[in-house]
Amino acid sequence: MIIFVGRSNVGKSTLIFRLTGKWVRRGKRPGVTRKPVEVSWRNRKVVDMPGFGFMSGLPKEKQEKIKDEIVHFIENNADEIDLAILVIDGKSVLEIIERWEKRGEIPIDVEFFQFLRELKIPTIVAVNKIDKVKNVQGTITRLAEKFGVPYSEINEIFVPISAKFGKNLDELRMLIEKKLREGRKPSEDFKDDVGNGLLDAVE
Numbered sequence: 001m002i003i004f005v006g007r008s009n010v011g012k013s014t015l016i017f018r019l020t021g022k023w024v025r026r027g028k029r030p031g032v033t034r035k036p037v038e039v040s041w042r043n044r045k046v047v048d049m050p051g052f053g054f055m056s057g058l059p060k061e062k063q064e065k066i067k068d069e070i071v072h073f074i075e076n077n078a079d080e081i082d083l084a085i086l087v088i089d090g091k092s093v094l095e096i097i098e099r100w101e102k103r104g105e106i107p108i109d110v111e112f113f114q115f116l117r118e119l120k121i122p123t124i125v126a127v128n129k130i131d132k133v134k135n136v137q138g139t140i141t142r143l144a145e146k147f148g149v150p151y152s153e154i155n156e157i158f159v160p161i162s163a164k165f166g167k168n169l170d171e172l173r174m175l176i177e178k179k180l181r182e183g184r185k186p187s188e189d190f191k192d193d194v195g196n197g198l199l200d201a202v203e
């Protein structure tokens, strides 16, 4: 199974369409709670998770509920998940992350990334909407710092793309295939060091 996670409106559905030729969108306006949407692609399940985080008109409790549901889905299906693609909006994500940091909170995108890492789920961060970003390389470097990814691993994790304009999608496809081929490292004992953070938050 391949899962797509990310804030609402970052372009998850557009990206899934670009990669698989399948529409997962059900025409709902942003902010309306929805369940994970599953399509089948090359003998695998591809799941578009509901968007997390702030959505205008959505009360905080509902945001938290969506986040908890995503966390539970990932925990319950962790054995089956071969790859997670965290989609972020390259234009706005750094500003959002810095806003959270100023409030002394862990930014939700960073929290999800670390949660996936704790579960040893191979993860790619698709930095979308780069058609709107001036300094792409600078953005990726700063993102790597925020996500705690060492410089040497940047190209294994971050891929700048534009789902809408079809930019760099071949690079993303190649990285997806590479990660699926590699699978989980055999030495990584699954669920071994699942510790704090999101998991505790929903206990």
Ligand SMILES: Nc1nc2c(ncn2[C@@H]2O[C@H](COP(=O)(O)OP(=O)(O)OP(=O)(O)O)[C@@H](O)[C@H]2O)c(=O)[nH]1
Pocket: 006, 007, 008, 009, 010, 011, 012, 013, 014, 015, 025, 029, 030, 031, 050, 051, 128, 129, 130, 131, 132, 161, 162, 163, 164, 165
């Ligand atoms: N400029 C730009 N816009 C994009 C890009 N990818 C997607 N969009 C636009 O962003 C908006 C949201 O895209 P969706 O694919 O619906 O986003 P989503 O993450 O599935 O949204 P939810 O269903 O709310 O979770 C749409 O208007 C897309 O056309 C991109 O690469 N560049």
